[in-house]
Amino acid sequence: MAGDLTDNRGRGDAAWGWPPIHPEGRKFGLIAVGISLIFLLLLDWEIVGWPLLALSAGVFAFFRDPERVVPQGDDMIVAPADGLVTLIMQVPPPVELQAPDSQGLPGLGTEPVTRISIFMSVFDVHINRAPVGGIVRRVHYIPGKFMNADLDKASEENERQHVLIERSDGRVIGCTQIAGLVARRIVPFVKPGDIVAVGQRIGLIRFGSRVDVYLPQGTDSKVLLGQRIVAGETVLAEIGKQKLIEGVSQ
Template identity: 80%
Template sequence: MPGELLDNHGRGDASWSLPSIHPEGRKFGLIALGISLIFLLLLDWDLIGWPLLALSAGVFAFFRDPERVVPQSEGAIVSPADGLVTLIAEVEPPEELQIDDGSGIAGLPAGPVTRVSIFMSVFDVHINRAPIGGVVRRLVYLPGRFLNADLDKASEENERQHIMIERADGVRIGFTQIAGLVARRIVPFVKVGDTLGVGQRVGLIRFGSRVDVYLPAGTDSKVLLGQRVIAGETVLAEIGTRKLIEGIAQ
C-alpha cells in the first residue's frame, strides 16, 4: 500500500498495481477519447477513429503516475526523473540559482559541479520528483526556445524552470526542468517555502523533455552515461562521495 515502509530485508508488503493517471492528464485523455468515439460511433469513420482511439490510450499512458519506493538513506540524492542519462559534465550551476535574489537566502555556491542530465522520451513517466527532502528556496521560470533536449545548449536556451531545495543541515541541491522539441509546458506542483520529502512529486513536463541535476561540490555521480534511471528510486549520488565508476555497454 502507498506509504508503507519497505526494506532490503524483505519487510513490508509489495504488489503490482495499475498506475494511476495524474489529474493533469485526464482531461487530455478524455478529449482524445471523446473525439475518437465521435468518429467511430457517430460518423462511422473507422480509418480515423481507431488511430485516434490508440492515441487516446497513449495520452493516458503518458500521464501515468506510478507509486515509487523512495530510498531513505541520509546522504542519498535520488533521480528526479525517469529516463536516460545522456550527459554528465563539470559545469557552473545556472546563474539564476547562484545570484542574490533578494530573499536573504543564499543560492548555490559558485564553482564547477557535476551536472547529470536525464532525457525523458514520450514513453517515459513524466512526473518529476524531489531529489532530496527539504524546503523549496527558489523556483525560477524562464521562457526560451524548444531545441532538442538532448543538446547541451538546451540547458541555457530552452524554456526551463530552476528549482533549489535546501535540507535542514544546509545542503542545497539545484535541478532544472527543461522543455524539448515536443514539450511545450512545464507544470509545477510546488511553490517557494514548501517543505518536501525526498521523492515527493514536484511537477511534470508535457510530452518529452529533460531534467538537469546539479550535485553539490565534492560529490560525483553514481550513475553512468547511457544508464536508465527511475524517478524517486535510482540513487544518483551520495552527498560528499567521490569515486570513478565505469561501465561497458553490452
C-alpha cells in the same frame, strides 16, 4: 501501498498493479477519447477513429503516475526523473541559481559542479520528483526555445524551470526541468516555502523533455552515462562521496 515502509531484508509488501493516471492528464485523455468517438459513432470514419482511440490510450499512458519506493538516507540524492542519462559534465550552475536571493538565502555559487542530465522520451513517466528533502527556496520559470532537449545548449536556451531545495543541514540542491521538441508546458506542483520529502512529486513536463540535477561540491555521480534510471528510486549520488565508477555497455 503509498506510505508503507519496506527494507532490504524483506519487510513490507509488494504487488503489481495498474498505475493511476495523474489528474493533470485525465482531461487530455478524455478529450482524445471524445474526438475518437465522434469519428467512430457519428461520422463513421473508422480509418480515423480507431487510430485516434489508440492515441487516446497513449495519452493516458503518458500521464501515468506509478508509486515508487524511495530510498531513505541522510546523504542520498535520488533521481528526479525517469529516463536516460545523456550528459554528465562539470559546469557552472545556472546563473539564476548562483547568487543568494533577496532574503539572503544561499544559492549554488559560481564554481563548477557535476551536472547530470536525464532525457525523458514520450514513453517515460513524466512526473518529476524531489531529489532531496527540504524547503523549496526557489521556483524560477524562464521562457525559451523548444530545441532537442538532448542537446547540451538546451540547458541555456530552452524553456525551463529551476527548482532549488535547501536541506535541513543548509546544503542546497538544484534541478532544472527543461522543455524539448514536443514538450510545451512545464507544470509545477510546488512553490517557494513548501516543505518536500525526498522523492515527493514536484511537477511534470508534458510530452518529452529533460531534467538536470546539480550535485554539491565534492560529490560525484553514482550513475553512468547511458544508464536508464527511475525517478524517486535510483540513487544519483551520495553527498561528499567521490569515486570513479566505470561501466560496460552490453
